[in-house]
Amino acid sequence: MSGLGQTVVGVIVGAAIGAGVFYKITESKALNNTAPVAVQAPTPESTSSGDTEELGAEISLGSVGNHWTAEEPIDNGAGPVTAEMLNSGTSSNAQWLHYGGDYRGFRHSPMKSINPESVKNLKVAWGFPTGTTGQFEVSPVVHDGVMFMTSSYNRLFALDAANGSLLWRYDHQQPKNLRLCCGPANRGVAITGDLVLMGTLDARLIAFDRRTGEIRWDTEVASYIEGFSLTSAPLIVGDLAITGIAGGEYGTRGFFDAYNVNTGERVWRHYTVPDEGEPGVETWAGDSYKRGGAPAWTTGAYDAETDTLFWTTGNPSPDWNGSERAGDNLYSNSLLALDPKTGERKWHFQFTPHDVWDYDGNTHIFLVDVEIDGEPVKAVAQANRNGYFYLIERTTGKFLRANPYVEQVNWATIDSDGRPIVDATKKPTDEPTERVCPSNMGGINGAWTGAYNPSLGLVYVGAVEACQHYQSGISGFVKGMPYLGGMPVPIDVTAEKDFGHMTAIDAATGEIKWRYLDRNPMMAGALSTAGGVVFTGNQEGFALALDAETGNLLWNFRMGGVVRSQPIAYELKGESYVAIGSGGWANMALLTGGPTNIPDGGHLFVFKVPQ
Amino acid sequence: MGRLLRLLLLVIVAIALFACDKDAQQSPAAIYENDPAAVKRGKLVFAGTCGAYCHKLDKGQGGFPYLFDCAWQHGGSDEEIFKTIRDGVPDTQMVGFGGALPDGDEDIWKIIAYIRETDQCGEN
Numbered sequence: 001m002s003g004l005g006q007t008v009v010g011v012i013v014g015a016a017i018g019a020g021v022f023y024k025i026t027e028s029k030a031l032n033n034t035a036p037v038a039v040q041a042p043t044p045e046s047t048s049s050g051d052t053e054e055l056g057a058e059i060s061l062g063s064v065g066n067h068w069t070a071e072e073p074i075d076n077g078a079g080p081v082t083a084e085m086l087n088s089g090t091s092s093n094a095q096w097l098h099y100g101g102d103y104r105g106f107r108h109s110p111m112k113s114i115n116p117e118s119v120k121n122l123k124v125a126w127g128f129p130t131g132t133t134g135q136f137e138v139s140p141v142v143h144d145g146v147m148f149m150t151s152s153y154n155r156l157f158a159l160d161a162a163n164g165s166l167l168w169r170y171d172h173q174q175p176k177n178l179r180l181c182c183g184p185a186n187r188g189v190a191i192t193g194d195l196v197l198m199g200t201l202d203a204r205l206i207a208f209d210r211r212t213g214e215i216r217w218d219t220e221v222a223s224y225i226e227g228f229s230l231t232s233a234p235l236i237v238g239d240l241a242i243t244g245i246a247g248g249e250y251g252t253r254g255f256f257d258a259y260n261v262n263t264g265e266r267v268w269r270h271y272t273v274p275d276e277g278e279p280g281v282e283t284w285a286g287d288s289y290k291r292g293g294a295p296a297w298t299t300g301a302y303d304a305e306t307d308t309l310f311w312t313t314g315n316p317s318p319d320w321n322g323s324e325r326a327g328d329n330l331y332s333n334s335l336l337a338l339d340p341k342t343g344e345r346k347w348h349f350q351f352t353p354h355d356v357w358d359y360d361g362n363t364h365i366f367l368v369d370v371e372i373d374g375e376p377v378k379a380v381a382q383a384n385r386n387g388y389f390y391l392i393e394r395t396t397g398k399f400l401r402a403n404p405y406v407e408q409v410n411w412a413t414i415d416s417d418g419r420p421i422v423d424a425t426k427k428p429t430d431e432p433t434e435r436v437c438p439s440n441m442g443g444i445n446g447a448w449t450g451a452y453n454p455s456l457g458l459v460y461v462g463a464v465e466a467c468q469h470y471q472s473g474i475s476g477f478v479k480g481m482p483y484l485g486g487m488p489v490p491i492d493v494t495a496e497k498d499f500g501h502m503t504a505i506d507a508a509t510g511e512i513k514w515r516y517l518d519r520n521p522m523m524a525g526a527l528s529t530a531g532g533v534v535f536t537g538n539q540e541g542f543a544l545a546l547d548a549e550t551g552n553l554l555w556n557f558r559m560g561g562v563v564r565s566q567p568i569a570y571e572l573k574g575e576s577y578v579a580i581g582s583g584g585w586a587n588m589a590l591l592t593g594g595p596t597n598i599p600d601g602g603h604l605f606v607f608k609v610p611q
Numbered sequence: 612m613g614r615l616l617r618l619l620l621l622v623i624v625a626i627a628l629f630a631c632d633k634d635a636q637q638s639p640a641a642i643y644e645n646d647p648a649a650v651k652r653g654k655l656v657f658a659g660t661c662g663a664y665c666h667k668l669d670k671g672q673g674g675f676p677y678l679f680d681c682a683w684q685h686g687g688s689d690e691e692i693f694k695t696i697r698d699g700v701p702d703t704q705m706v707g708f709g710g711a712l713p714d715g716d717e718d719i720w721k722i723i724a725y726i727r728e729t730d731q732c733g734e735n
Contacts, residue, residue, distance in 0.1 A: 176701075176702055178704075179706075318659070320658075320659075430651075430655055471658045472658070472659075473655045473656065473657070473658030473659025473660070473662065474652070474655045474656045474658075474713060474718075475659035475660050475712075476712055476713040480706075481660075481708065482661040482664070482665070482706075484658075484659055484660065484664065485659050486659055486662075487658045487659075487662030487663040487664065487668075488663055489663065489668060490663070490668070490669075493669075494668075494669045586673045586674065587673070587674050587675055588674075589673065589674065590667045590668075590669055590674040590675075591663055591667070591674075596671060596672050596673030596674055597672060
């Protein structure tokens with residue numbers, strides 16, 4: 001089988017088918033230099049700290065040095081990244097500055113040069129390996145002709161965006177005893193001024209000089225040994241870098257922080273679980289709030305018009321046994337609107353109160369302007385992990401609508417206030433027999449993005465069709481130890497009944513416009529272009545380009561590795577590029593669905609429209 | 612008669628002592644294996660700590676370590692498995708659960724009993 005799917009227009013009814021050591025680059029790397037980069041023989045000057053040891057056997061990346069800086073500062077004339085640039089998002093074709101493309105999370109390029117006609121001629125321009133295993137989930141950032149690409153295990157590469165020449169590189173040295181529930185992912189950097197910022201698996205936030213790769217500051221966000229980690233790209237708002245932590249499988253108390261980009265000092269912290277005496281603590285039985293989870297492990301969005309920050313939260317802990325945390329468990333699985341200067345909450349909307357399925361509320365959000373009943377509405381749209389596509393009024397948090405966007409949703413219906421009416425038979429038990437949908441991977445998962453084409457009013461998401469048995473269990477809380485309370489039993493994956501699709505959803509109505517079907521769950525991010533193309537990838541290793549209006553397959557290229565990355569587009573010297581990473585994490589496939597026999601190994605492919 | 616009786620008694624005592632010694636050598640897991648409630652507790656603790664996220668539930672190729680095929684990487688005796696669960700495995704993501712489970716060591720032995728009761732030793 002080719003692994004390439006088919007497009008279905010309209011709604012499908014029913015179940016479907018199947019720190020440390022510095023080396024100098026010897027030559028100044030002018031960006032038009034196409035020659036391979038030579039690197040001096042390493043002469044390590046170890047600055048390893050006591051608790052930063054060499055990588056363990058499972059994550060060994062070799063024993064060479066870990067930091068190669070550029071000899072001459074890179075300067076192609078664009079200058080530092082300004083607030084204006086960040087506000088303009090993707091409106092300049094030459095840049096891709098945010099994880100979400102722009103502050104609103106559209107991941108939509110204004111480039112019309114990448115259209116249904118031209119995309120058929122896409123050719124590989126260059127590629128670059130990461131040298132790491134584990135899921136390669138990056139959304140690269142491009143500025144001043146330089147691409148900043150991260151990999152699993154926190155390698156950071158500065159590459160000539162035109163030809164892939166290596167400009168500088170940093171390999172973060174991880175402790176042996178990382179606490180990772182779900183693999184060694186990193187999804188990218190944030191950029192501002194002359195700084196590039198990366199969060200690390202050992203819960204640090206590090207700022208690099210974008211021109212040289214030298215470290216400007218390095219701040220510990222949390223203690224990784226307690227189960228905290230950073231996997232997402234930070235978001236820059238003004239002089240603040242905002243980043244949230246993962247750790248919902250370890251009974252951590254979730255939070256997201258704002259750091260002064262100039263100093264690395266923390267400006268505020270917003271805990272996602274209230275403390276004693278704070279509003280919402282009454283939604284936790286006993287002292288369960290103390291280990292309540294609600295991690296903030298994805299990137300938020302920002303509404304410049306109202307100066308409002310939007311961040312989302314994940315599951316309460318423990319995941320699959322809610323018996324000791326009776327109540328709604330605020331502010332887990334929620335959309336939060338905040339003042340970015342203070343971190344104070346303006347309002348919240350909780351998608352899945354008292355979650356016992358791991359239906360994190362932190363999938364990709366889009367700040368959309370839509371028309372409902374002839375009236376303009378400013379909204380937040382989200383294809384939630386719980387299988388429903390939500391529209392929430394952006395200034396008040398009022399629920400507008402929720403529609404299922406995957407074929408199989410049976411855990412609950414949603415009432416007129418947006419509260420789930422849960423089917424009690426679908427809750428985890430110690431002897432589960434009910435087939436419950438979606439699976440804990442969700443219809444979509446926060447590990448990958450969607451995209452939004454504002455001209456068409458369509459949201460595009462890669463989706464998972466799978467159901468599970470939810471097994472409740474017993475766990476005790478000890479800091480730094482897994483605290484799950486049960487487990488998902490992947491009955492559909494075992495029976496090979498799982499599949500996936502890229503789905504186009506009308507943001508205003510929630511109606512399904514088209515689906516592109518794939519025999520595996522589709523777990524890669526999305527990119528939209530004004531030319532009318534949607535890019536994504538599948539687990540059989542294909543980069544895919546679909547027609548934005550119909551979902552018809554326009555182009556594909558076998559990159560080889562399972563695609564779990566977030567595609568981007570940019571333009572340099574009048575030429576149009578699309579970048580997509582290839583490389584999955586086979587360990588998780590028996591739980592999530594997908595090939596287990598395709599080797600790990602990240603590799604970025606950059607395609608170009610020939611002139 | 613008397614001599615024969617004494618001999619018989621000696622044999623009975625010897626067998627009883629051997630049996631007692633054998634029981635004494637049995638691990639708590641082996642004893643729990645015959646206790647359905649203990650086996651179920653082991654299953655629930657396994658599920659609640661790090662079941663599917665750390666150990667795959669299906670024997671298929673690839674993925675996290677599978678615990679039910681008797682292909683032990685760090686020793687397959689009850690005592691060796693107990694040590695692996697209690698102390699973890701250095702340089703891997705297998706953390707040590709010593710002191711982390713609600714009923715302490717008892718829960719570790721019950722997990723082992725659950726694995727023994729569920730395993731597919733000898734099955735290909």
